Amino acid sequence: MVNFFKVYNPLNVLWLAILLFALRIGYILQVPDKLEFTFVEPFARLLVPVVYEYVFSPGMNMFLAGVLVLGQAVLVNYLVNRYNLLSKPTFLPALMYVTLTALFTPFMVLSAPLICNFLLIWMLFKLLSFYKSDDAKSIAYDLGMIVAVGSLIYFPFIFLFLAIWIALAIFKPFNWREWVSGILGYVTVFFFLAVFYYLNGRLGRFYDIWAPLGSKFPNSIHIEYLDFLVLIPVIIIIALYFVKLQQNFYKSYVQVRKSFQLLFIMFLITGLSFYVRAPFNINHFILCAVPAAVFFSYYFVNATTKWFYESLYLLLLISIIYFQFNTF
Template sequence: MINVFRSYNPINIVWLAVLAFLLRIGYLIHAPEKVEFIFVEPFARLLVPVAYEYALSPFMNVLIAAGLILVQALLLNRVVNHFNLLGKPSYLPALMYITLSALFTPFLVLSAPLICNFLVIWMLYKLFNLYQGEDVKSTGYDLGMIVALGSLLYLPFIYLFLVVWIALVIFRPFNWREWVAVIIGYATVFFFLAVFYYLNDKLGQFYKIWLPLGTAFPGSIHINTYNYVLLIPVIFIMALSAYRLQQSFFKSYVHIRKSFQLLMIFFLIAGLSFYVKAEFQLNHFLLCAIPLAISFGYYFLFATGRWFYETLYFLLLAGIVYFQFNTF
């Protein structure tokens, strides 16, 4: 299967759609009667004055989620190929994203992190463009607004503000105006939210938006033991990807090196920001799927020993399907 997606053949879009559906059949068989969908934070609930949480049936919920995942995979693939991050065009980033987005059951339904991944792809496109821009103050302003919009949907997204500033350090010589532009862009969205609070006589509650940011980082994370089993092939492929990237790191163009440095930082910050939510949910780690998909695509594009990498990918797919059909 990997060899098929190594080529930049448009017919692969059809196979991506088939795979996105097949990786959700197991969940649909055991789907609950109701699936909740919340795509805005409680403090932004006033902006959506309708009851939508259970408006979709489980089947429609999963089907729409699969469609959004497919669109995101194709957008991500286009960004990767546009900036030539892997060295040559392929559909491997899209394949890896669709695979990783089915890793855990909470990934399969509509959620705020899933919607936010559209913003993540948009952010990455603008961040990768920082290297070539002469005056990026407007880009910084846009990035600040994107982070603010993501924060309305999913509060942990606020920590991606750090990613924007770190990207300015990586890609740009220091210019305080560019840093301030990011702050102004972020403040613009929340200024209008404050106005909305004022018009609804709730301005006194506006400060409560930021209270979760003071939550202590947890000492441990408790997830289903069987989920750890699925992480084994993921961690193994991560290690192989890091090794492959390290081998060719200094042979790559400067922009490519800086881009992968940014992806690593993005992965770490997005992953560690989960603690802001009072109730920990695995769907948070969908935010990490995009940088992982790019690095996995890099490994599988240049991996040697077909029997090895095809078997490795098959084991990952088999594990995903097995744990969907066996809920224990």
């Protein structure tokens, strides 16, 4: 299957749709009677004064989530090919994104982190454009606004503001105006939110928005470890990706090397930012799927032993289908 998607063919979108359904069949057969969908933070509910949590039936919820995942997969694929991150056109990023977004059952339904992945992909388009940009002030300003909008939808997204400054440090010589532009973009969105709070007589509660940032990083998290055995092939593939990256790192173009550095940092940011959102929910980690899909693609596009990498991917598919019968 991996070899089939190594070739860039737009018709692969149809096979992606079939695979997306197949990877969710186990959960479709046991979907709960109700699925809650919350797409803005409580502090932003003033902007959306309607009841929407259970507006979709479970079947429609999963269908819409699948459509979003398929659209995001195509966008990730276009991003990787546009910036030539894998050295040749391929459909592997789309395949890997569809696969990773089926790892856990909470990934398969509509959620705020899933919607934020559109913003994350949009950010990556702009962040990777820093390399050839003479003046990045307007781009940094737009990125600040994107992070602010993402924070309204899902508050841990606020930490991706760090990705703006890190990308500027990686791709551009220091220019304080560009660094400040990101702040101004973020403040612009929350300034209008503050005005909205003021007009509704709730300005005193506006400052409570930032309270989660003072949360302590948890010393331990209660999880069912057997439910996470599906991550074993994921960890193996990530380890093999680092081996391949180390072998080819200095053979790549400077832009590609810097892009993978940024992607790794964004992977860490999205993975570690879960703690500001209580209670702990596994659907947060779907934010990691975008950079992880690029990492997986890099390994598979550079792997040479066909029987091994095809078997490894097949093991991942089997693990996903088997373990999705569990609930989290």
